[in-house]
Amino acid sequence: MKAPFSEYLTGIAEGLKKLTAVLDQEFDYVSILASDTKGLNIRVSGRSKSVSNETVQTERGIVVRTARDGYYSEYATNLFDPRDIQSLAEQIRKSFEEQNQIMKAAGVKPYETPVLNDEPLTLFVEMETEQLPETADVQSIVGRLTEITERESEKREEIRDCILSCRSNHVSKMFLTKNRDLRQSYVFSEASAYTLAARGDRSEAWHEGASGRCGPELFEKISECAAKASDSAVSLLDAERIVPGEYEIITTPEVSGLIAHEAFGHGVEMDMFVKNRALGKEYIGKRVGSDLVTMHEGALCAEEVSSYAFDDEGILAGDVTEIENGILRTGICDALSALRLGTVPTGNGKRENYSHKVYTRMTNTIFDSGESTAEEMIASVKKGYLLVGMQSGMEDPKHWGIQCIISSGHEIIDGKLTGKIVSPVIMTGYVPDLLGNVSMVSGDREVFGCGMCGKGYKEWVKVSDGGPYLKTKARLG
Amino acid sequence: MIGKLTEILKECGADAWELQELKTEGWEFYFIRKKLDQNRVKKITDYRITVYKYSDDGKYFGSASAPVSPDETEENLRKTAEDLCYQASLVKNRPYKLNQPADAEKAEQKETDIAKISSDFIKAVNSIDETKTEDINSHEIFVSSIERRLITSEGIDITEKYPYSMCEAVINARNEKQEIELYRMFRSGTCDEKSLAEGIGRAMQFGRDRLKTEKTPVTGNIPVVLSTDDAVSVYTYFLERISTQAVYQKISDWQTGKPVAEGITGDRMNIRSVRYLPNSSANRLYDSEGAPIRDLQLMKDSVPCSLWGNRMTSQYLGLEDTFSVTNVIFEGGTAEEEEIRSGRYLEVVEFSDFQVDTVTGSIFGEIRLAYYHDNDMVKIVSGGSVSGTMRDFMKNMRMSKEMKQYNSYMIPALTRLENVTVTGAE
Secondary structure (H helix, E strand, O other), rough: OEEEOOOHHHHHHHHHHHHHHHHHOOOOEEEEEEEEEEEEEEEEEEOOOEEEEEOOOOOOEEEEEEEEEEEEEEEEEEOOOOOHHHHHHHHHHHHHHHHHHHHOOOOOOEEEOOOOOOOEEEEEEEEEOOOHHHHOOOOHHHHHHHHHHHHHHHHHHOEEEEEEEEEEEEEEEEEOOOEEEEEEEEEEEEEEEEEEEEEEOEEEEEEEEEEEOOOOHHHHHHHHHHHHHHHHHHHOOOOOOOOEEEEEEEEOOHHHHHHHHHHHHHHHEEEHHHOOOOOHHOOOOEEEOOOOEEEEOOOOOOOOOOOOEEOOOOOOOOOOEEEEEOOOOOOOOOHHHHHHOOOOOOOOOOOOOOOOEEEOOOEEEEEEEOEEEHHHHHHHOOOEEEEEEEEEEEEEOOOOEEEEEEEEEEEEEEOOOEEEEEEEEEEEEHHHHHHHOEEEEEEEOEEOOEEEEOOOOEEEEOEEEEEOOOEEEEEOO | OHHHHHHHHHHOOOOOEEEEEEEEEEEEEEEEEOEEEEEEEEEEEEEEEEEEOOOOOOOEEEEEEEEEEEOOOOHHHHHHHHHHHHHHHHHOOHHHHOOOOOOOOOOOOOOHHHHHHHHHHHHHHHHHOOOEEEEEEEEEEEEEEEEEEEEEEEOOOOEEEEEEEEEEEEEEEEEEOOEEEEEEEEEEEEOOOHHHHHHHHHHHHHHHHHHHHHHOOOOOOOOEEEEOOOOOHHHHHHHHHHHHHHHHOOOOOOOOOOOOOOOOOOOEEEEEOOOOOOOOOOOOOOOOOOOEEOOOEEOOOOEEEEOOHHHHHHOOOOOOOOOOOOEEEEEOOOEEEHHOOHHHHHHHHEOOOOOOOOOOOEEEEEEEEEEEOOOOOEEEEEEEEEEEHHHHHHHHEEEEEEEEEEEEEEEOOOEEEEEEEOOOHH
């Protein structure tokens, strides 16, 4: 079925167009993004349950962007009355004028930026889904999750709890200007299992998830996630600490995705180029990895949690080749940054929600596949680790440092897994070294979308990342 | 809207309900160097409703919640409330009692002047001394006036108004060979010009030093001293493990009356919840469920004395009179600065991202800037990482007597962890 476009947004569209027309009389540029996202959020553990129709992504509201005299300004509200356009237009004028007064008093000047392009374009997209969060069978889902968490909790005496979460979002967005009318709706969902295990005074936990641009039908995968999470959490209770040092490593697709995200995802967000905050700006056309490293980024790269038809600035979704055979080709860019840099936007302008500012953000960031098999890669390691399970990462675009917290390392000696596990593992290093040492790449690949991405320590948005197994060298601690 | 929603909730068949209204007016300013990237205004009113239902046999008490828009039709609101009643009936939690009306501490509630606070922030950042080699790359200012109202079927009807501010700053330092950056986020109620200037000034000093770093040497396990807001993560480990959520979910096995570790030879931890801290963005009278927030000793000499947390998990543990803490003071330090900064140790002042895992106690962080001290010798170093577990560190950690406030947390200014695994970068 098609994910139906929001009746609410359809109902206010004409009113918003009138508001655009009113504001167009005095501003050089006016656009409106209107959002309406419905959600379902079910959490079941052995200790408690909850059902909510709210997720991090649920929202309903509008944001008006204007440009005048070099100033770009925005007004976000969820108090829109189509019968009283003039009052909102007046409120917008008044608020910007009040802000102008304090900026004028402080001697603030605008960052000179040309007026955004407003080439005519219309689009109406309703993407496919099997189910919708609004009409999901909550009784059946709660019952199924209860069975699974009971099954996992009884599996091993060390398991303290298996916490299951299922979330689904039905997104509708409408972007309007004088010349543009873009409307899209789609559904994305996530299912995750988090198992806590303890023995003596030692506690460990493991997270396992599934995601996709699809409806609550995805929740079927949670049984498999729970089983993996429980087995992995219990195995960590016997894990040792790693002896710090540099090792040969094989990264599983999830860890490869974390590297893609942290290494050259953040590193080529071009709003950072405007601020001279990214070393990538100076490396376009230069080598940043081995010949085996090719990386794509864009909403069209996968059918995942951030695979939309247009971004939050009304730019159509793209597929950018960031790294091609080790050479950094280009970055990703929002519309305002593109104007400032004299380049074209790539469909990566995203907001946390309608009330937040647009930044250049990742969508799907994925290493391309190679030709080896995971078995061949493991067999080629003299002494090293297979890295499994990601916890978190941190970017450093200015200096190309990387920090990845990985759940476990499985020891490899003379081409064989020894059964010894170390945990946790901190992988640190210099990005061009890490990617420059990539010597084998597997032919398969996976994409993961259960995480959130921040800009600094805020502005959380959904992204996915992934890739094949990679063999390289890294410092582990 | 409040009247309409209250009426619908009373009529929807719920056994109990809650209604929250959150009004936010916000001003934001984004700067690249000294120039304005964008200015933004927010005017938003959010509503959230929660309904509770007992099962027919009274064995279970479930809840379900949903956000509702201020312009939602009455028909849709009634349908949402009915749907929530059905969903709540599927949630089979053990029964617990909701909060009853209770008086909080009397405090004056002032209107927030977002124009003045915004102006103060813009002037404060502009007045910071920059040099040819250290300056502010970009900064973002967020000022909000928030009004929160909570109405429940149990008779609670409270309204609070408060300011919330953030200032994010990226600081550059450079020499002929390279330019580096440091990231800072300041959260507060209103603009605290002095803290902002001190924080950015200190970052500029760190920036100068970072240009002179050597690779972190292979030191083996050594003491690590934390003297920045990264130390907050160490203290929140203690706080989170005495929450009713953590104890009930078996994430934590800490209990009141029992020391958090055996054989503690270092400083003993004292934790106090306080309703008010100067200019904290978390100065509230009530928590999100309507329980009054008050001053309360949570841990004394490393022995938990009161757990804190939400209504459901508190009641499941047999606790009444609990609340979700907002401002917290961590005390117990007995050390002077000279004791903490003594012998061979590594003082780490910049991490990529310092983390403490509440479940496992593991700490980790990549070192971006640290000072390696070996008695009188000091090396400025970068690279490598720190790791270890709080299960070991809390037995002999040392804390300074001197305290420092980071928004809603007051912690010892210096924290020393012994025998930390440091992976060098040489």
